[in-house]
Amino acid sequence: MDLGPLPQLVVSGILTGLLFALISVGLTLIFGVMDVVNFAHGEFLMLAMYLTFGLALVGLNPIFALPFVALAAFVLGAIVYRLLIRRLLDGPPSTVVFGTFGLLVFLQGAAQYFFTSDYRSVPNPPFQGTLHLGNVALGEAQLIAGLGALVMTALVFAFVEFTEPGRALRALSEDRVAAQLMGIDVQRMNALAFGLGTACVGAAGALLMLTYPAFPRVGTEFALTAFVVVALGGFGSVQGALLGAILVGLVEVLGGFYISPALKLIPVYALYLVVVLLRPQGLLGRR
Amino acid sequence: MNRTLAVGAMLAIVLALVGGSAAPIRGAEPAEIVVGSILPLTGGLATTGQGLKLAQELARDLINGRQPYPLLMAGKDGLPNLGHAKLKIIFADSQGSPDQAKTVAEQLITQDHVVALLGTYASATTATASQVAERYGIPFVNPDSSSPTLHTRGFKTFFRTTPHDATFSENLFEFMSDVLKKQKKPPVHKLAIVYENTLFGTGAADAEEAIAKRDSYDVALRLPYGANSSELQSEVQKIKAAGADVIFQSSYLNDALLFMKTYKQQSVSPQAIIAQDAGFIDPNFVKNLGKDADYIFTRDVFSLNLKAKNKAVPAINELFKARSPGGNNLDGNTARDFTAVFVLADAIDRARSTKPEEIIKALAATNIKGSDTIMPWRGIKFDEHGQNTLGNGLVEQIQNGVYETVWPFDVATKAAIWPMPPWDKR
């Protein structure tokens, strides 16, 4: 049986989805622990991409830059939590929405002002070859980005599941009050979660630079996709984010091919509406 | 009391000065002829807009100066028929917004009393600014907007020196059949039209499809896609499945790069990929793709790498380069804006008047030889819609990382390589 381009589309969809997963895991982590939707999540991705670009200019391959970028993103996230998010948590829920929205506008404006709206891509990017598996052709860069995202997502999962601070994070997201009574330092854990969530987009930014340029508004579309993924997988669920991301990647690529490429984001956004309206806890989330 | 008097007197003087400077300058033989120029000097198009301003300023200085160049109206110490009056350009910022462009057009006409307007690069801002000019009966010379609908609005004041997207697309098809005929290759039938679905791509694709249908090509695929897509797998699979002989493509840089990488990955090897400038002539295109950028055809409006019709091109380019903060060469945009200032100056000079209706008459009678400009055009002559009928684009091919002009043949620097070799045979 000839499946035509289907195998190729499925593989491409999964690889695209893996990158979405890494971006979304950060978002869902922050949400799970402190019930905050970070509207500026895409802007952290954008900053990470510019940092990777800067490191590439001094000769550092994005793959080797990844740990530095992730670490820098972690520190940035923790600082932003200390300086801004912590203050917002005291106010009514809308304060957090407006605060992170303000951060989005601020960071985008700063990038436009300091870096201009030009596209920046890594000069002579590595991994430009193609691998052929039967009828399926894969770009090396995409493959590495996808696998890298998978590894990073697994690391985050292992951290949350199997380490002491990870257990504390989970305790916080399950029952805030009980966790506090058990002597968990909420502020520290929040800062850790925010830093970790930002580190995830940091890593994603470094991987993304293998195939994609940086520009001030690059984060918007990815962040929007991440919102869809997180809603689909269930707000707060790391496994859910991985599953949701792969589904969204498949919907985008298959929808693009079988419906129309120009409309390919409509099924993705519609998916969000359907999920939040019919199954607000998502696929793997708890209510 | 004295103080009040003094303040009052000063106020009166200031008011008189303000009033005086704003008075209309539409006398018989003025010392200065004031035209307005609307450009995107800030905002997302600011980099382009600033370059266009430099080009117009350079043209103005050559017109007002005494240094002769083989260009119409250059080095005659102003406009000779108007007592060597000097040309003055007041620049206004459209911010790239249709609404702002309209406002500054109104301001230039009612407050600065300009006799003509130039501008505005982006098609949407040109649409609104030229409406204002039409309402006030002020001539509007558009050097650089390419939307095919701009000149079909029945305006009496609108003159466009540049060819528009329909002409450019026509050139691409002419180029294709000329090359195939010259190189004795079999004709192509199946086309795919691939375009980003905002203003630029949609306009180009509409024009291409109309010509393809007229010339009975088989448009196997018309594929719009969203600019800034994060992946283009489904798009490229559709293109691959369509199996077209030639892909006509309109993309911005980001998408152009992603498309090329995905084409290579999926071994999409048509006979040719023919592009509408934009992303494909961005300096970063070759920088990023290296060898993989080779064999792409793209239209352009101007090139330093052609057998120029005018010997002054290198010298003018040096002048421009010296003024450009980034040391940029003249490109398609700056060269067209440079040229339009001469066209307007020539019309005002022939009108021997600064009355807008006289200038409009003179513009309509414009007849400039291509060799009197720096453009690769046959000339400048407007039809009843105010569209220049003697303009044409160029077709370039990237060969060993260099943009070589391959069409029209009389200005070509290299012969076209057709078809492009498949990806695994490079």
Next chain:
Amino acid sequence: MTPRSHGLALGIVVVALAALALGYHNAFVLNLVFVGLIYAVLGQSWNWISGYAGQISFGHALFFGCGAYASALFGVHHGSPWLALPAGALVAAALALAVGFPCFGLRGHYFSIATIAVAAIAEIAVNNIGALGKANGFEMPILAPSLASLQFDDKGQYVLMALVLFAIAQIGTITLERSRLGYYLRAIRANQEAAASVGVDARAAKLATFAAGAALAALAGSLYAQQTLYVGPEDTLALPISIAIALVGVVGGLSTVWGPALGALVYVALARYGGAVLGGQGHGLDLLLYGGLILVIVSWRPDGLAGIGGSIRRFVRRRSAETPA
């Protein structure tokens, strides 16, 4: 502030701007005033749903676009612009009901993301539908200037039209604050469950507010289109427009009568005038300042500029009360 003093303030603003519109013929300044008024109305319409009703929308450009496209379609097909105004408002209100009815059940941020998703779907759809002009948009035909054609030679007359709309928005808000609906909304925002237990239908109250706000935004869109005579998706429907509207609402101060007007003043000053004055490549500086302003406001003064104004007024009043007569 009492309704009476709100009314007095509105009277002063309207008279002053009307005098400017009739007496001062500087196209640049009058355009700033016009754009400012349009954004004040948009910010107010957003304030109704996102401030008073507490449902934060990041897709408000959808309704602005409804009005603009209604004007464009009526203009291109030779219909009267006076029919476009109610048509756009009706479509916007219907869309608001269609979005609001299912989505008001959602918790806060789910709703906000849903508004982004809906607006994004609308933008993609318009970009691909031939009858809506795709990405090219519409250039509207120029008609003889008159009140009937809603096209004018003089910017001042557009400002007068915008002033009428602004007055409607302000009077609507003053009325809302005093009305039963306003009372319900306050109750819902304070505690939805408690409000429901005393018989307040939260969904109906929010739907009414959302639909009214959408209609108001559409009217602003129509008027904007009549002035610009060009309507395209990038200038009416795109996310940056939604963001700008929300910016105007937040910076000025949520759930206040004068917040959106103050926000619009700052917006025009920074985004429109700032660009002209700072010049050069200064793109993004307005966003930078705006974002910074929001961060400062939400961290220290969640009630925005209007709240700061209120504090100053109270401070002055206290000082003058302390001063012996």
